[in-house]
Amino acid sequence: MRGSSLSIVVPVYNESDNLRHFHAAICEEMAKLDYDWELIFVNDGSTDNSKEILLELEQQDSHVQPIFLAKNSGHQLALTCGLDHADGDAVITMDGDMQHPPALIPTLLDYWNQGYDIVQTIREATEDASWLKKLTSAGYYKLLNIISEVPVQPGGSDFRLMDHQAVVAFRHYREHARFIRGIIGSMGFNQIQVHFTAPPRFAGVSKFSPKKMLRLAVDGVFTCSTFPLRIGLYAGVASMFASFLLILHVLYETFVQEATVAGWPSIMACILFFGGMQLLVLGLIGEYLGRTYEETKRRPLYLIERGKPRDQNNRSAISKEERL
Structure with missing residues (x-):
């Protein structure tokens, strides 16, 4: 044996x-x-x-x-x-x-x-x-x-x-x-x-x-x-892409359609979207920082x-x- x-x-x-x-x-x-x-x-x-x-x-x-x-x-x-x-x-x-x-x-x-x-x-x-x-x-x-x-x-x-x-x-x-x-x-x-x-x-x-x-x-x-930390990078890229599309839409409505677009909905949508992404990324970083803090206390x-x-x-x- x-x-x-x-x-x-x-x-x-x-x-x-x-x-x-x-x-x-x-x-x-x-x-x-x-x-x-x-x-x-x-x-x-x-x-x-x-x-x-x-x-x-x-x-x-x-x-x-x-x-x-x-x-x-x-x-x-x-x-x-x-x-x-x-x-x-x-x-x-x-x-x-x-x-x-x-x-x-x-x-x-x-x-x-x-x-x-x-x-x-x-x-x-x-x-x-x-x-x-x-x-x-x-x-x-x-x-x-x-x-x-x-x-x-x-x-x-x-x-x-x-x-x-x-x-x-x-x-x-x-x-x-x-x-x-x-x-x-x-x-x-x-x-x-x-x-x-x-x-x-x-x-x-x-x-x-x-x-x-x-x-x-x-x-x-x-x-x-460590994949959750990379979610911030992916979310940032997606946010930039979405923002680019939104800018193109605003330019199209302004110079092609010549339509008057109320600004408040667009502004609120941007604030909520990007604010949510920031909170998500901060939460993920906070999770890792919290665990690092716990380990450093030994x-x-x-x-x-x-x-x-x-x-x-x-x-x-x-x-x-x-x-x-």
Whole structure:
């Protein structure tokens, strides 16, 4: 085998109804495999009794290594925290609602043992997804790949295996507004894809509200592409062309038709059109400047209330200060 240890990283936010079932499913799969393994749950400021259940599982199973964040930091930063503290020769990230099937773990490990550094799963369909979600997801990824400088696989999920070398490389990406799927796509390494159909959640409802989905989608666009900044250039060219046509129209009405044209509608149309274009461009520039401002503050990506009990720092490529 390529390596002998495996870390499984699972972000947790109000998943109390799923945790015990998910843990049992992981244990069932790992019992079939000959690996030293750890199950890192990153409790992302849950407000239900997820923390109590994780402490209980920790007492019952030495493989369980929970990390408790001091506040809700978001799914992507919770995943980042888990990857920062994972010590396995291979690391699998997945959600704990059973929509990332634990039964796929042996398949991911088989590809890893064949020499692949990143094994990315591709969600072909979700059994309980609405037609609207499928439509918007397909449209978003198509648009993102048109404007993005890095490839983002449609249907790509945060269920993947990464070799330790790839994890160390990932730890150098420290931006706050992060879209991990885009980061992984930009890293290179020897990658392969595994397709699967996501089953319905075991219990509860998705904690990814429309607002969070929209925020992740926006982060994906602004993280992977500078195309929105170029919209100002394209809009400026279009505005100049429209203005040129308007001037020709005014000259034609004045010298050819010799018609009296009221000036107020034309003036108002010009003010509204060009004023709107200016606001659009300023808004796009402001979005990038705001993100630059956030990065220059160099605030911690996340804060840990209690770290992994069996934390080994010797394999990490970053310091403890950078992990905070």
